């Protein structure tokens with residue numbers, strides 16, 4: 467099975483070979499560091515690199531105070547040189563950048579072009595960086611953050627924003643701001659907040675979410691995936707042994723299950739993607755309040771799901787509770803009626819989950835497209 471069939475993840479027009487990223491560590495994570503780990507990572511965010519006078523001065527001060535920072539006179543030639551080293555590899559490069567204005571980021575974009583992901587570092591909490599107007603400053607000054615995102619997007623860049631959970635007053639609102647400004651990826655250091663915080667963020671935006679912080683075991687990785695992450699990232703424990711264990715385990719799971727980051731059922735704490743597994747809206751359960759929250763009536767949900775499965779194998783299922791596999795439960799819930807229908811259609815459990823995955827993406831598109839219109843209108 468190829469990587470696209472396993473994960474269905476594309477970034478910058480390229481297929482991700484594994485949903486694992488290397489997270490940046492200033493003064494440590496450069497191209498050589500990343501390429502030593504290239505077998506078991508799909509994206510490498512190198513950096514952080516300070517890219518304008520204010521952030522470079524902050525880096526100098528941070529270094530004097532004992533932190534590791536990358537040293538250079540000219541960020542552009544340094545970054546060009548680093549990015550060049552990824553040519554011919556299947557590791558997608560991202561650059562984690564500390565800057566204070568749209569102009570600083572556009573300077574780098576005009577030198578590096580479209581082959582890299584531009585990650586705005588809104589994560590750094592060192593005082594000199596915050597005082598310079600970069601890093602965590604951007605989480606409290608979201609107009610500037612939005613201006614930077616918009617400028618990069620208008621220029622044609624793929625944009626990621628690295629945040630630390632719990633800094634903003636409301637991470638769901640922050641996620642929405644970042645989405646509405648046009649970002650593609652939200653890279654979240656979850657600190658100690660855990661999967662519930664991730665679920666909240668997943669329910670607030672349709673962005674590609676990278677979950678980060680201490681994701682060093684398959685158990686933790688799976689927990690992140692089942693609560694809304696599309697990708698996980700590692701910094702401090704990104705040694706080849708850990709990366710290889712995670713990569714092998716997720717590849718096996720993806721192949722066997724058909725949906726590597728499937729959510730739990732909604733009534734078991736699943737996120738918005740779990741609407742794909744929900745029954746026909748005919749009973750009092752967690753579905754009705756969830757629909758109310760997203761502003762969709764039960765009838766709209768009913769009609770939407772049936773229209774989205776038209777001409778797909780999920781339209782069949784006469785022997786199931788509601789006459790269509792559109793309403794059927796996750797494959798991990800045993801059910802002989804669903805399985806009879808699957809057998810009749812010649813589908814395995816993993817085929818079924820692949821179709822449910824696509825259905826969930828279409829539901830999300832509808833939910834968030836409508837929310838987008840409602841906000842901007």
Ligand SMILES: Cc1cc2nc3c(=O)[nH]c(=O)nc-3n(C[C@H](O)[C@H](O)[C@H](O)COP(=O)(O)O)c2cc1C
Nearest residue numbers: 489490491492513514589628655679680700701702
């Ligand atoms: C030494 C060090 C330097 C870091 N530098 C950056 C940075 O420049 N930009 C950034 O976004 N995050 C930076 N981080 C944060 C990491 O990318 C990551 O979010 C954090 O370490 C938690 O993930 P982990 O548990 O996998 O290490 C740094 C972390 C460490 C330990």
Ligand code: SF4
Nearest residue numbers: 732733744745751753
């Ligand atoms: S509709 Fe079914 S799957 Fe969804 S919350 Fe209700 S009981 Fe659970």
Ligand code: SF4
Nearest residue numbers: 786787794795801804
């Ligand atoms: S037929 Fe089985 S899988 Fe389908 S909705 Fe009923 S209980 Fe769930």
